[in-house]
Amino acid sequence: MEDSTQNRILDAAESLFIEFGYAGTSMRAITEKAGVNLAAINYHFGSKEGLFAATVHRRMASINSSRLSRLEALLNSETGASVEGILEAFFAPILPGKTQPELQRLIARIHAEPPALVGPILEQEFGDIVNRFISALQQVMPGVAKAKIAFQLNMSLGVMLQVMHAGPIVFTGITGMSHQQKMQQLMAFCSQGMKLLETPS
Amino acid sequence: MEDSTQNRILDAAESLFIEFGYAGTSMRAITEKAGVNLAAINYHFGSKEGLFAATVHRRMASINSSRLSRLEALLNSETGASVEGILEAFFAPILPGKTQPELQRLIARIHAEPPALVGPILEQEFGDIVNRFISALQQVMPGVAKAKIAFQLNMSLGVMLQVMHAGPIVFTGITGMSHQQKMQQLMAFCSQGMKLLETPS
DNA sequence: GTCTATATTGGGATAGAC
DNA sequence: GTCTATCCCAATATAGAC
Numbered sequence: 001m002e003d004s005t006q007n008r009i010l011d012a013a014e015s016l017f018i019e020f021g022y023a024g025t026s027m028r029a030i031t032e033k034a035g036v037n038l039a040a041i042n043y044h045f046g047s048k049e050g051l052f053a054a055t056v057h058r059r060m061a062s063i064n065s066s067r068l069s070r071l072e073a074l075l076n077s078e079t080g081a082s083v084e085g086i087l088e089a090f091f092a093p094i095l096p097g098k099t100q101p102e103l104q105r106l107i108a109r110i111h112a113e114p115p116a117l118v119g120p121i122l123e124q125e126f127g128d129i130v131n132r133f134i135s136a137l138q139q140v141m142p143g144v145a146k147a148k149i150a151f152q153l154n155m156s157l158g159v160m161l162q163v164m165h166a167g168p169i170v171f172t173g174i175t176g177m178s179h180q181q182k183m184q185q186l187m188a189f190c191s192q193g194m195k196l197l198e199t200p201s
Numbered sequence: 202m203e204d205s206t207q208n209r210i211l212d213a214a215e216s217l218f219i220e221f222g223y224a225g226t227s228m229r230a231i232t233e234k235a236g237v238n239l240a241a242i243n244y245h246f247g248s249k250e251g252l253f254a255a256t257v258h259r260r261m262a263s264i265n266s267s268r269l270s271r272l273e274a275l276l277n278s279e280t281g282a283s284v285e286g287i288l289e290a291f292f293a294p295i296l297p298g299k300t301q302p303e304l305q306r307l308i309a310r311i312h313a314e315p316p317a318l319v320g321p322i323l324e325q326e327f328g329d330i331v332n333r334f335i336s337a338l339q340q341v342m343p344g345v346a347k348a349k350i351a352f353q354l355n356m357s358l359g360v361m362l363q364v365m366h367a368g369p370i371v372f373t374g375i376t377g378m379s380h381q382q383k384m385q386q387l388m389a390f391c392s393q394g395m396k397l398l399e400t401p402s
Numbered sequence: 403g404t405c406t407a408t409a410t411t412g413g414g415a416t417a418g419a420c
Numbered sequence: 421g422t423c424t425a426t427c428c429c430a431a432t433a434t435a436g437a438c
Contacts, residue, residue, distance in 0.1 A: 112313030114222055115370075148386065154375065155387065176347075188394070193394055
């Protein structure tokens with residue numbers, strides 16, 4: 001919120017990491033864009049990797065608490081949880097919407113970086129959350145193997161990432177669609193695929 | 202096929218680009234892994250970018266001709282083309298299978314690189330192909346807007362990329378599934394989502 | 403076509419004054 | 421907490437001998 005040196009660095013780093021990736025972004029480029037001194041990154045974040053982890057954590061902290069509170073509300077509700085409800089609790093906080101347009105592009109970037117860099121970060125930021133949601137899905141679909149549920153959820157994440165994709169656009173001509181149309185198609189696509197598990201072949 | 206210097210460089214570059222990304226891979230690392238001289242890259246491929254484009258083209262050239270011949274066979278067949286048939290013609294040549302295990306990881310890597318790098322390459326390697334397939338889908342689904350078809354195809358590609366993913370894996374516990382199980386779920390997921398267009402809401 | 407050597411630039415990180 | 425200056429290393433690319 002405040003215009004501190006840390007936040008100036010985080011803002012500049014985020015946009016550059018999104019556009020050029022981690023390895024493609026230099027600390028000099030970050031500090032120049034932020035209007036701060038080169039040594040400020042090492043002073044405040046220890047290293048370039050520490051800065052990257054900090055940019056991720058800044059965005060994901062509030063997202064994950066939102067996910068958890070939505071899931072808790074579902075599980076404690078009168079009607080109980082459903083597949084669609086759980087999916088929505090997981091994806092709604094990161095759905096492209098009115099707020100934070102940078103969020104989706106950063107998430108897509110994270111998943112595009114080499115595992116050696118983001119593996120520990122993903123484990124830290126998503127480890128608990130993912131297990132909680134898979135457990136919830138298992139309770140709703142008791143007959144389905146855990147691996148199948150995880151695989152299906154992984155595919156849904158892939159759809160999300162592709163739609164969020166700030167990266168190269170293979171299919172042109174999508175520009176004619178409204179934002180609402182896209183979101184409608186996206187949620188229908190994922191929930192339709194997820195429903196396949198309920199009628200095992 | 203042959204063990205020429207060019208192919209030694211291409212093999213080494215491919216595996217390193219997959220693992221560390223374009224910017225995260227140095228020409229020194231490539232030439233050392235290939236067992237060739239540092240200057241060989243510039244001599245044979247002009248530049249690091251030229252080498253990257255060559256690695257992509259080597260894999261995609263045969264893939265795209267396979268896609269086109271499959272599509273032609275469909276359009277000229279007695280029964281005519283169907284949505285599933287067109288989708289299969291597009292995705293089957295890159296489906297994870299017995300051969301070329303590096304292919305999927307490279308494709309995932311391509312789509313993870315910054316647009317400034319891979320934009321021109323994607324245009325060159327995929328531009329014609331994508332237009333041909335979208336036109337074919339339009340003929341099979343006359344009432345559906347082109348943008349919606351392209352968007353749906355884009356989401357299907359996202360599922361493919363996530364399953365192929367060379368990158369970080371958020372959902373663990375998928376290891377218990379057989380290869381056939383994964384492919385079955387993947388194709389069911391995509392075709393089920395694609396079918397939504399035939400019954401417009 | 404392949405090598406050595408090098409030119410040139412930019413990278414991350416740190417020491418120490420202020 | 422911020423700055424300058426610098427260390428040390430790695431990067432891409434090329435020139436020129438073989």
